[in-house]
Amino acid sequence: MSTPTITPASAVNTALRIGPHTVLPPVVLAPMAGITNAPFRTLCREFSGGKGLFVSEMITTRALVERNEKTMQLIRFDATETPRSIQLYGVDPATVGKAVRMIADEGLADHIDLNFGCPVPKVTRKGGGSALPYKRPLLRAILREAVAGAGGLPVTMKMRKGIDDDHITFLDAGRIAVEEGVTAIALHGRTAAQHYGGTADWDAIARLKEHVPEIPVLGNGDIWSADDALRMVRETGCDGVVVGRGCLGRPWLFADLVAAFEGRDGQYARPSLREVAAVMVRHATLLGEWIGDEARGVIDFRKHVAWYLKGFAVGSEMRRRLAVTSSLSELAEGLEELELDQPWPVGADGPRGRTSGNGRVVLPDGWLKDPYDCAGVSEDAELDTSGG
Numbered sequence: 001m002s003t004p005t006i007t008p009a010s011a012v013n014t015a016l017r018i019g020p021h022t023v024l025p026p027v028v029l030a031p032m033a034g035i036t037n038a039p040f041r042t043l044c045r046e047f048s049g050g051k052g053l054f055v056s057e058m059i060t061t062r063a064l065v066e067r068n069e070k071t072m073q074l075i076r077f078d079a080t081e082t083p084r085s086i087q088l089y090g091v092d093p094a095t096v097g098k099a100v101r102m103i104a105d106e107g108l109a110d111h112i113d114l115n116f117g118c119p120v121p122k123v124t125r126k127g128g129g130s131a132l133p134y135k136r137p138l139l140r141a142i143l144r145e146a147v148a149g150a151g152g153l154p155v156t157m158k159m160r161k162g163i164d165d166d167h168i169t170f171l172d173a174g175r176i177a178v179e180e181g182v183t184a185i186a187l188h189g190r191t192a193a194q195h196y197g198g199t200a201d202w203d204a205i206a207r208l209k210e211h212v213p214e215i216p217v218l219g220n221g222d223i224w225s226a227d228d229a230l231r232m233v234r235e236t237g238c239d240g241v242v243v244g245r246g247c248l249g250r251p252w253l254f255a256d257l258v259a260a261f262e263g264r265d266g267q268y269a270r271p272s273l274r275e276v277a278a279v280m281v282r283h284a285t286l287l288g289e290w291i292g293d294e295a296r297g298v299i300d301f302r303k304h305v306a307w308y309l310k311g312f313a314v315g316s317e318m319r320r321r322l323a324v325t326s327s328l329s330e331l332a333e334g335l336e337e338l339e340l341d342q343p344w345p346v347g348a349d350g351p352r353g354r355t356s357g358n359g360r361v362v363l364p365d366g367w368l369k370d371p372y373d374c375a376g377v378s379e380d381a382e383l384d385t386s387g388g
Helices: 038-048 061-065 069-074 093-106 129-134 136-149 170-179 202-211 226-236 253-262 273-291 294-308 316-322 328-336
Strands: 016-018 021-023 027-029 053-060 085-089 111-116 155-160 162-164 184-188 217-220 240-243
Touching (some): 016 184, 027 253, 053 111, 061 069, 061 085, 111 129, 111 136, 129 136, 129 155, 129 170, 136 170, 170 184, 170 202, 184 202, 202 226, 217 226, 226 240, 226 253, 240 253, 273 294, 316 328
Parallel strands (some): 027 053, 027 240, 053 085, 085 111, 111 155, 155 184, 184 217
16 A cells, blocks of 8 residues: 655554553544444554454344344454454443443453443433433443442443534543543544534643543544544543544554554555455455355445445446446456556545534433432343444
């Protein structure tokens, strides 16, 4: 892959401690529903040289405790993954505690992250994800059960600023997390109402770092390049970065991040379309092997096609064809028809994935009346499937 030189002076070569685990450079793959399964984590790890922390997609605690077949598939890790990191979603303290104890007792993972950041309606309407920190006692109860059940496993949490600009929760949530023994906090600098629109508030990340100096704070939001990651650390003082949408269709971003944080004479990846096509085929192949069915793997890969081809001169008809392929041979043959010598497009490092706002958060009836009234929240509010 052709590339520009990274300036060594750009280095931010500091280690992130997550319990017994050292993450160097301090770079974390954000959990993303339907994306950060084992095949995608494999690609990101390969490009990073095995450096960083790569988190599973969201696992629902109820589904895990009930050993739902899909959920048990989602928590399968490649033998080379270390540390193994699972993100859990739950709204019932008892169920969260059971899930964490199951992970610890059965050695299913080495690190547990708790989801308090998801803004999608099917999660927030149950009082979960980014809606939950508004109920301070419920947040405290979940964290207490998780930490108590984890044994020696580190427990971290990912959250947003709050529900909307009138219901900001991240400072209270951060203090509760410290008091309950959470190991680190990741903050997405948006409210739930913003979804993925507007600009992430990096000042909030800096405020959280000042508010909870006892534990590491990671920043998340609008990291589209390695330079963005370095700038976030410098501007906010955060201890590491969590990268989500920026790596969609671009797993080699982790090579850039490692090189930039280490400040060595490396190079940013600027793959040609031929190189991108090779990664696309490998990604689809890994999905088929993981699922156990080539056709299902290629079908699952379809959602990645537009992200990989972002900025390249590929006609709309060909894009449509590639997005409906059903076999590896069909995918490979379609890619071979493209002008594969195209260089990396100017501007392709910018925003990708969802970038729209919403302005509305779907919440349980009466949720905002009292941040300390948790009546009505029970195990019935748990989702019964994993993956977001």
